[in-house]
Amino acid sequence: MAKYLLVDIGSTYTKLTAVDLEKEDIIATSKHYTTVETDVRIGYNKALNELKNKTNENLEFEKILACSSAAGGLKMAAIGLVEELTVEAAKRVCLNSGGKVNLVFAHKITRKEVEKIKNESIDIILLAGGTNGGNSECVIHNATMLGEGQVNIPVVYAGNKSVQDEIQEIFSKYNINGYICDNVMPKLNELNIESSRAVIKQIFLDNIISAKGINKLADEIDGLLLPTPHAVLNAADLLSVGYLEEEGLGDAILVDIGGATTDIYSFSKGLPKTPNTVLHGLEEPFAKRTVEGDLGMRYSTLGIINNLSAREIEEFKVKGIDIVKEALVRRENVEMVPTTKEEKDVDNIFASLCVDTAISRHVGTLETVYTPLGVMYYQEGKDLSDCKTIIGTGGVIIHSEDKVSILEKIKVNPKRLTELRPKEGNYFIDEDYILSAMGLLCIDHPEIALKIMKKRIKRI
Numbered sequence: 010m011a012k013y014l015l016v017d018i019g020s021t022y023t024k025l026t027a028v029d030l031e032k033e034d035i036i037a038t039s040k041h042y043t044t045v046e047t048d049v050r051i052g053y054n055k056a057l058n059e060l061k062n063k064t065n066e067n068l069e070f071e072k073i074l075a076c077s078s079a080a081g082g083l084k085m086a087a088i089g090l091v092e093e094l095t096v097e098a099a100k101r102v103c104l105n106s107g108g109k110v111n112l113v114f115a116h117k118i119t120r121k122e123v124e125k126i127k128n129e130s131i132d133i134i135l136l137a138g139g140t141n142g143g144n145s146e147c148v149i150h151n152a153t154m155l156g157e158g159q160v161n162i163p164v165v166y167a168g169n170k171s172v173q174d175e176i177q178e179i180f181s182k183y184n185i186n187g188y189i190c191d192n193v194m195p196k197l198n199e200l201n202i203e204s205s206r207a208v209i210k211q212i213f214l215d216n217i218i219s220a221k222g223i224n225k226l227a228d229e230i231d232g233l234l235l236p237t238p239h240a241v242l243n244a245a246d247l248l249s250v251g252y253l254e255e256e257g258l259g260d261a262i263l264v265d266i267g268g269a270t271t272d273i274y275s276f277s278k279g280l281p282k283t284p285n286t287v288l289h290g291l292e293e294p295f296a297k298r299t300v301e302g303d304l305g306m307r308y309s310t311l312g313i314i315n316n317l318s319a320r321e322i323e324e325f326k327v328k329g330i331d332i333v334k335e336a337l338v339r340r341e342n343v344e345m346v347p348t349t350k351e352e353k354d355v356d357n358i359f360a361s362l363c364v365d366t367a368i369s370r371h372v373g374t375l376e377t378v379y380t381p382l383g384v385m386y387y388q389e390g391k392d393l394s395d396c397k398t399i400i401g402t403g404g405v406i407i408h409s410e411d412k413v414s415i416l417e418k419i420k421v422n423p424k425r426l427t428e429l430r431p432k433e434g435n436y437f438i439d440e441d442y443i444l445s446a447m448g449l450l451c452i453d454h455p456e457i458a459l460k461i462m463k464k465r466i467k468r469i
Contacts, residue, residue, distance in 0.1 A: 012036065012068065013453075014060075015446035016053065016075035016230065017237055018223060019043055021268070023052040025060050026446035027068060033460050037063040038441055049223055073230040074449040077223050078237035083108040083213060086131045089115055090138035090147050095168070097291050098194040099137040102167065102202045104298045106209040107239030108133065109270065111302075117150045123158035133212055134162055135205065136176075139169030141195045152176050156183025163212045167193040167205040188212065200292040210235065238298065240448030241265065242274060245400065246296045247447070248462045249276035252455045258463075261398040262419060262431065263444075264364055266405050268307035268343060271363040273371040274298045279391025279429075283375065286386040293391050299371045304363040306356065306405050307343040310336035313362050330355065357415060360405045364418040373429045392429040394421075399431065400466065402439035412438060412469055436469050 011030040016023065023043045027036040039060040044052035061068055085108040089096030092115040103110045111129055114122055126134065134155065138148040148168040155164060156179055163186045166176045170192050180187030191204035213236055223233060235243070241263070251257030260277035275297050281288060303312025314322070314336045325332040335355045339345055347353045373390025401407070401416050409415060416436045422428065443465055451458035 011071045013450060014057075014068075014070040014073040015449045016073065017240070017442075017445040018045070018049060018053070018075060018077040018226075018233075019237060020045075020078055023049070023056050024442055024445070025053075025056045026441075026443055027060055027064075027070070028446070028450060028457075028461065030071075030454060030457055033457050033464075035441065035443065035461060035465060036066070036068075038443075039063065045223070048225060050225055050229065053226060053229070072453070074452070075226065075230050075233045076235045076237045076240040076445055076449055077233060078107075083209075083236045083238075084111045084130060084132045085109065085209075086112040086114070086126050086129070086134045088113075088118060088134065088136050088138070088151055090144055090168075091115060094198070094291060095137045095139065095194050098200055099135045099167070101200065101291075101294065101297070102137075102193050102205045102209070103133075103135055104300055105202055105242065105294060105296065106206045107213075107236030107242065108209065109300050109302065117147055118154050120154070120158065123154055123160065126155075126162070127158065127160060131162055133209060134160070134164045135193075135209070136164055136166050137168045137193050139172075139192075140197055141170045141192055143169055145169050145172040145175075148172060149175055149179070152179040152185075156180075156185055159183070160185065162186070163188065165190060165205055165208050165212070167191065170195070194291075198291050200294060202294065210239070234449060234452065237445050238272065238300075240445045241272075242296055242298055242448070243451055244444045244448035244458065244462065245274050246276055247451050247455055247459050248400075248466070249296075249398075252459050255456050255459050255463075257459070258398045258437075260393075260396045261400060262368075262393065262396055263400045263402065264367070264406070264416065264419065266360055266363050266403040266415075267305055269302065269305040269309050271301045271304040271367040272298060273301075273367050275371060275391060275393055275396070277391060277393055277396050279373060279393060281386075281388050282392055282395065283386050283388075285384065286375070286388050288389075289387045290389040293373075297371070297391065299367070301363070301367045301370060304367055306359055306363070307339050307345065310339045310359060313359055313366070316362070316366050325358075330358070332358070335359075353410065356405055357409055357411055360409065360415045361418045364415055365422060368419050368430060369422070369425060369428055374427045375429055376427065388429070390429070394429050394432050396431045397433050397435050398437065399434045400437045400439060402442065402444060407438060407440055407442070412436065437466050438469055439466050441465055
């Protein structure tokens with residue numbers, strides 16, 4: 010029987026999923042702490058032994074494919090012209106390529122900012138700016154500054170195509186490891202991400218995995234294909250849209266809460282649903298990912314507190330919860346596993362706060378404008394008000410005894426009525442952590458990956 014082994018080398022765990030292609034189902038899953046600091050093969054082989062011990066079958070795999078977010082994942086810097094436009098377009102490319110945007114710069118960068126890029130262990134710089142035929146001075150300045158600063162990080166140029174030749178000359182002059190691709194914003198408010206996404210993926214495969222030591226697995230697997238978030242995006246996109254005759258779930262939102270970040274993925278055109286509504290701002294992709302680096306269950310709990318008002322913190326105290334103290338406890342003990350009811354309840358509170366703030370930053374808004382012709386509405390971002398399919402993943406959601414209370418925070422918040430959040434929700438859980446694995450499997454077998462997800466991702 011044809012079998013695939015799908016490997017997700019995460020920052021904390023290396024997760025293995027064995028799939029039987031003929032049965033169109035999962036054989037078994039296993040995990041072990043990722044050992045990227047020593048030798049990634051140690052954690053991988055221990056997880057593989059556990060997987061084999063779970064089955065009585067002789068596990069021989071036709072293919073072994075892997076994705077990775079180990080050693081901090083794919084860390085990127087986005088540089089653009091205007092923060093609301095080309096910088097935002099560059100950020101979206103980074104996020105939809107499976108990266109985390111650690112640094113963002115607008116306009117002409119300074120020597121100090123170049124040094125900051127060099128000191129932040131950035132993996133890739135995405136340099137954008139200007140529509141095609143538009144501003145050229147800024148991107149030429151920024152490319153030159155990167156060269157003069159002796160930046161030895163891969164630089165992807167995705168700005169004004171009219172100066173591609175000049176940018177290439179700068180790359181050559183300063184020996185920059187540079188790549189030229191299509192403009193991320195060829196026209197005002199128009200988004201074009203596919204060319205730069207493909208280049209970023211190739212850089213990840215050619216350079217990043219070697220730098221992080223993950224290439225030590227090269228002799229044991231058939232290929233490390235994607236950053237983990239990119240694999241998850243592919244899987245959830247497939248689950249939403251469907252494949253050929255196999256139907257998907259329709260428009261969907263995926264919530265992934267981790268120790269350091271909260272990721273929100275949405276799969277919807279998000280077009281206006283209210284009459285007299287005008288779209289404003291940058292075009293939205295059907296498959297959109299946002300990452301909130303200040304919202305997480307362990308490393309980033311203090312970021313959650315920073316998003317609370319003094320009144321909200323006091324309200325928790327009235328309920329007998331010192332939310333600031335609890336955040337510090339989790340920040341100082343990142344491997345903490347809640348055991349008591351009180352610890353679990355507090356984790357639920359933090360998870361709910363992560364979801365509420367992250368979805369607020371992800372969805373679009375609707376502004377009422379009074380004109381001589383009557384009431385008009387300006388929509389910026391996606392309208393997800395009719396999106397009912399909500400999928401949860403990440404340890405805190407999967408292990409929670411009250412999953413729905415966390416996922417319900419996706420819905421309309423009475424305090425933020427201008428936000429275009431879902432009005433209703435049908436809730437699903439990725440209980441077996443299979444989304445990244447299915448994102449790998451769908452490269453070769455999308456229909457089987459879709460069938461497995463529909464079978465394994467349970468409605469609650």
